[in-house]
Amino acid sequence: MKFNIVLALPEIFLTLMIVIMLLVDAFSCQHKKHLNTVLTFITLVGGFILQILVFRPGTSAFAFNQMFILDTLAEGSKLFIYLFSIVILMYVKQYINDKKVLKGEFYAIFLFAILGMQVMVSADNFLVLYVGLELLSLSLIGLVALNRDSTKATEAAMKYFILSALASGILLYGISFIYGATASLQLRDITLAIYSMNGENNTMLLFGLVFVIAGLVFKLGLVPFHMWVPDVYEGSSLATLTIIATIAKIAGIIFVIRILFTALILLNKEWVVMLQILAILSLFIGNIVAIAQTNIKRMLGYSAIAHMGFVTFGLMLVSQAGLSAVVFYMLVYVITSLAGFGVLLLLSKDGFECEKISDLSGLSKIHPVYAGIMLLVMFSLAGIPPLAGFYAKFVILQALVDSGYTTTAIYAVILSLIGAFYYLRVVKVMYFDEKDANLQVAQATLSTRTILFINGGLIILIGIAPKFLMLISSIFLLG
Amino acid sequence: MLTNVLFYLFAAILIFSAIRVITAKNPVHAVLFLVLAFVTSSCLWLILNVEFLALSLILIYVGAVMVLFLFVVMMLDIDVETLRKSFWQHLPLAIVLGLVVLVEMVFVLIAKPITLPHTVASFPSDISNSNQIGLLMYLNYSYPVELASVILLLALVVAVALTLRQTNKNSKYQNIAKQVAVDSSTRVTLVKMATETNPEVTISNKEGETK
Numbered sequence: 001m002k003f004n005i006v007l008a009l010p011e012i013f014l015t016l017m018i019v020i021m022l023l024v025d026a027f028s029c030q031h032k033k034h035l036n037t038v039l040t041f042i043t044l045v046g047g048f049i050l051q052i053l054v055f056r057p058g059t060s061a062f063a064f065n066q067m068f069i070l071d072t073l074a075e076g077s078k079l080f081i082y083l084f085s086i087v088i089l090m091y092v093k094q095y096i097n098d099k100k101v102l103k104g105e106f107y108a109i110f111l112f113a114i115l116g117m118q119v120m121v122s123a124d125n126f127l128v129l130y131v132g133l134e135l136l137s138l139s140l141i142g143l144v145a146l147n148r149d150s151t152k153a154t155e156a157a158m159k160y161f162i163l164s165a166l167a168s169g170i171l172l173y174g175i176s177f178i179y180g181a182t183a184s185l186q187l188r189d190i191t192l193a194i195y196s197m198n199g200e201n202n203t204m205l206l207f208g209l210v211f212v213i214a215g216l217v218f219k220l221g222l223v224p225f226h227m228w229v230p231d232v233y234e235g236s237s238l239a240t241l242t243i244i245a246t247i248a249k250i251a252g253i254i255f256v257i258r259i260l261f262t263a264l265i266l267l268n269k270e271w272v273v274m275l276q277i278l279a280i281l282s283l284f285i286g287n288i289v290a291i292a293q294t295n296i297k298r299m300l301g302y303s304a305i306a307h308m309g310f311v312t313f314g315l316m317l318v319s320q321a322g323l324s325a326v327v328f329y330m331l332v333y334v335i336t337s338l339a340g341f342g343v344l345l346l347l348s349k350d351g352f353e354c355e356k357i358s359d360l361s362g363l364s365k366i367h368p369v370y371a372g373i374m375l376l377v378m379f380s381l382a383g384i385p386p387l388a389g390f391y392a393k394f395v396i397l398q399a400l401v402d403s404g405y406t407t408t409a410i411y412a413v414i415l416s417l418i419g420a421f422y423y424l425r426v427v428k429v430m431y432f433d434e435k436d437a438n439l440q441v442a443q444a445t446l447s448t449r450t451i452l453f454i455n456g457g458l459i460i461l462i463g464i465a466p467k468f469l470m471l472i473s474s475i476f477l478l479g
Numbered sequence: 480m481l482t483n484v485l486f487y488l489f490a491a492i493l494i495f496s497a498i499r500v501i502t503a504k505n506p507v508h509a510v511l512f513l514v515l516a517f518v519t520s521s522c523l524w525l526i527l528n529v530e531f532l533a534l535s536l537i538l539i540y541v542g543a544v545m546v547l548f549l550f551v552v553m554m555l556d557i558d559v560e561t562l563r564k565s566f567w568q569h570l571p572l573a574i575v576l577g578l579v580v581l582v583e584m585v586f587v588l589i590a591k592p593i594t595l596p597h598t599v600a601s602f603p604s605d606i607s608n609s610n611q612i613g614l615l616m617y618l619n620y621s622y623p624v625e626l627a628s629v630i631l632l633l634a635l636v637v638a639v640a641l642t643l644r645q646t647n648k649n650s651k652y653q654n655i656a657k658q659v660a661v662d663s664s665t666r667v668t669l670v671k672m673a674t675e676t677n678p679e680v681t682i683s684n685k686e687g688e689t690k
Contacts, residue, residue: 003621015629022636064622105640112633119626131626138630142637203591207584 004063007070010050010078011118017043018111025104037093040107044089044114048082051075058478066186067125074122076476077254081117084247084334085110090451091342092239094442098350099237101146106239109146113139113243117251126175126185126263129255130168133219136251137164143240144232156235163218163228171215177208178263187263194266202267209267213274216256220249222312223281226305230293233301238348238355241297242341245304246334253311253330257323260315268318275316276408282309283412287419296344296357299422300337303381306419307333313412314396317403320477325395327473332380332392332462339455340377343370346452349442357426362435370441371430373456380459382423383416388462395470482526489526493519504560506552514545531609 005012021039028035060071089110096106116136123129141164145157179185181204182193194205218225233241260271286306293299311333314326347354347363347370354360364371380389393416400409444452462469496515503509517540524533616624 008622019632065619067620067622102640102643105636108636109633109640112629112636115629125623127620127623128626131623131630135626135630135633138633138637142633142640145637145641148641201594203587204593207587207593 002063003065004061004068007054007061007063008068009054010047011115013050014043014047014111014115014118017046018108018115021104021108021111025108036104036107037089040089040111041086043111044082044086047114047118048079048086051078051082062124066188067123067128069122069124072478073254073257073476076472077121077250078118080331080334081114081121081247081250084250084338085114087338087342087451087455088242088246090448091338091345092242094444094448095237095239095345095348098348098442099147099239100149100351101237106143106146109139109142110243113143113248117247120251121254121258123258124187124262126179126187126190126259129258130172130175133171133255134168136248137168137219140240140244140248143243144236146240147237150235152235153237154235156232159228159235160232167215167218167225170211170218174208174211174213174215177204177211181205181208187258190263191265194264205267206270209264209270210274212259212264213271216259217278219252220256220308220312221305222278222308223285223305224278226282226285229305230298230301233304234295234298234355236297238297238341238345238353241300242338242345245300245341246337249304249308250330250334253326256315257326261318261323265318272316272318275312279309279312279316280408280411282306282312283415287415290419290422293422294357295355296360296426297355299357299426300340303419303422306415307381310393310396310412310416313400313405313408317399317405319399319403320474321399321402322396323477324470324474325399327476328395328466328470329392331469331473332388335455335458335462336377336380336389339373339452339459340381342448342452342455343374343377346370346442346444346448347439349440352440354439357429358433359436359439360426361429361433361439363430363439365435366439367441369453373452374430375427376456376459378423378426380463382420384420386460386463388459388466391463391466486523486526489519489522493523506557507549510545510549510552514541517541517545529608531612 017039021036021043024039025036055070055075057072060069062069096103113136116132116134116139119132120129120136123132137160141157141161144153144160147153175185178190181197181202182190184190184193194202197205214225218228221229232244236244260268264271282305286302286304286309290299290302290306293302307329311326311329314322314329316322344354347359360374363374376387380387383389383393393412397409397412400406400412493516496512496519499512500509500516503512517536521533521536524530524536
């Protein structure tokens, strides 16, 4: 029995800091607003440093009876989650200060969500994967519901809660079938058991597989399990949405990679077909319905469905090239979305929520720099060269064509082209429409502005020199 | 043989009570059917020789959670029928969809029946059930158990955050520091006033006549 507790030090530190933060928040004076922000910042930076210290490159280390794994995939995604969380913290702190929500609780639940993601990405057991997933989804639901005076937020939280409980039920049902067929919950043991079954008597496994895929796909928000995405995007406050739409998606993708590529890799003939259908549907529904949206949050929700569909194309290739394309796509998508949400957060001031597309009209005259960053974000999401989003789409399409899916690649290009319409409309509203009287730019601190500019600059930089990030995403998959 | 008969009996009761939970018109009946569902599923566990889990299911869910739930249902006057109008509206569609899934599953199972690859291990009778579960929980599965406790903490924080309203004027809470700091002068005020003479006493009876 080896616990190897040292490997989980960052998670333990995170948990301890959450408890300390809750205590500090209960006993501190109301007017010390910045204490929570500073503590959260210390926690995230401390977690990041500890995470670097505990990892020995090139090895996969196990802890807690093989339930916890620290390989390059886990280490890389953990470091990126910490990094992106720090960026999110810088963007949301002003917004949270202005808004009338419970501040201490917001940061505490935010850290709970990060803990859930860290658990998910380094789990090597179905039980731990499930517990991490629940920790993440419950904190996200809590964050959505925290804005309790808004009926929209309450409705979104309720929908998210019920549908996510249903999806968890379906996922667990599938896992129970897989357990029945292989007598194990360890991902690696399941692979061995499936290998020794040699493709015979696998009805039970396939039964389980269908339900597991349905549960996973719900969490990613692919069609036909996408109904919650637009409602939750619209109902949650911008700060919560920034968390849901960025780092939570990374954790979700790594979660899917762990289940499909470690435990169920030998069943790939079966799940590739399912993923292909889901991805084709998602790309269609996401891009077409987004055109009709007037609310930018809702539009980004449908755009997220389409982007997840694109990522799924990379997953269904079952190849090293496909997987590193998936990781690259996710990193680029998150960096791009972070800049977009950063601008929206800075435009929301004193309880005014910048959420209609028309709220952005004439932004180029009020604040040309923010408008410029938003332009980069929209062009990058649409996949216009030479920005980062173009290369992300390019590597996935290249991997598709190399594996012989030429028709699918053409289909993806056509729908991305249709999707470019609604991204470009935002640009048109910002640059060519009359000034909106409501629009005010919040006073941002120098550090926030610096990070936003760096973030915007990265979109161009990755587009011009994608090699570096591509190298990182292929290193991800070495372990 | 007997266990087989018992299994099908309990399974039938379980399915029936589960259906009644969502179709019962009276919420108290629904809660009671849920209690029945818990009791029958714990009977199913007893058939499998896992007496500790079976008993803890009854103790925790029936004894604690459901009784609390029953109180909540009885205290709140909720007209469930009006809330569930849309439930009856959408029921036909839901039944059709459910049937499609069921038929598909049955077809798959008829074409390729499930054969269990592993024989179920029989329990040695000299090993205590709770002992084994305790060892597993705190040695093999200590990591998920600790994580589950974090989830409980999260649920606690969220529940407080969603219900706490300090800004509400109607909420009453004590300031302990102020309460401790009082002395007699803030509580009792002695006022000097002249003695009253000949107070006019009027006694009224039920009919309102004054004497």
